[in-house]
Amino acid sequence: MKLKLKIWRQKNAQDKGAFKEYEMEGISKDMSFLEMLDVLNESLIKKGEDPIAFAHDCREGICGSCGLHVNGRAHGPVKGATICQVHMRSFEDGQTIVIEPWRAAAFPIIKDLVVDRTGFDRILQAGGYISVNTGSAPEANLIPINKDDANEAFDAAACIGCGACVAACKNASAMLFTAAKVSHLSLLPQGGTESTERVIRMVEVMDNEGFGNCTNTGACEAECPKEISISHIARMNREFLSSSARK
Numbered sequence: 001m002k003l004k005l006k007i008w009r010q011k012n013a014q015d016k017g018a019f020k021e022y023e024m025e026g027i028s029k030d031m032s033f034l035e036m037l038d039v040l041n042e043s044l045i046k047k048g049e050d051p052i053a054f055a056h057d058c059r060e061g062i063c064g065s066c067g068l069h070v071n072g073r074a075h076g077p078v079k080g081a082t083i084c085q086v087h088m089r090s091f092e093d094g095q096t097i098v099i100e101p102w103r104a105a106a107f108p109i110i111k112d113l114v115v116d117r118t119g120f121d122r123i124l125q126a127g128g129y130i131s132v133n134t135g136s137a138p139e140a141n142l143i144p145i146n147k148d149d150a151n152e153a154f155d156a157a158a159c160i161g162c163g164a165c166v167a168a169c170k171n172a173s174a175m176l177f178t179a180a181k182v183s184h185l186s187l188l189p190q191g192g193t194e195s196t197e198r199v200i201r202m203v204e205v206m207d208n209e210g211f212g213n214c215t216n217t218g219a220c221e222a223e224c225p226k227e228i229s230i231s232h233i234a235r236m237n238r239e240f241l242s243s244s245a246r247k
């Protein structure tokens, strides 16, 4: 395949940044999107140029490290997939591909396509845990859990913290991420101990980190690689109101 890439280059957080164009030839359709960027980086290194910085780790849709805007879509054109799971066969020969980092004030750019997502870590630190006396390992089925709750908690637990929901939202809201974490824990009996405190603390940190509010446009759900439902946001809002009233 022959491609024209327009990639956001930014030396550091202070640099203004700009798009730079790269022409590529001989790209296999079976290559992953990140492998294609590896090939480009190898050629840049050979020419003595600075390679493009982009975040990645597992390259199989698990770790949540990767994340790019590709032609205006978070994680590119394939629904329900992270950009590391996208292959070049999803693009046309001769196509121009515009590659940008996540855009959100709460995710400042560190370099090129890498953004600082530690705001998510601080939301998690505020309540994304359970305090249980671990003791010896209990029998697996000792605590009965309603099947619907277990299914829903499992769906929420699929969130990999990639940040696409924030990047896709016109308000740069982190509600889908935070709601997934709240649901994941509060739907299970083990998470009950801190449920009142958890939702209040996590929402408070989310707001302090500079993420915007949800206005129900649904862009987060549409672009989430794990297809997390916005119904979790409704649950978080209900939990927040009832917890605030109880305090």
Ligand code: SF4
Pocket (backbone or CB within 6 Å): 158, 159, 160, 161, 162, 163, 164, 165, 166, 176, 177, 180, 220, 223, 224, 225, 226, 227, 228
């Ligand atoms: S809710 Fe979806 S888009 Fe948002 S961080 Fe989790 S997996 Fe990524």
Ligand code: FES
Pocket (backbone or CB within 6 Å): 055, 056, 057, 058, 059, 060, 061, 062, 063, 064, 065, 066, 067, 082, 083, 084, 085, 160
């Ligand atoms: S590199 Fe781990 S999810 Fe993409």
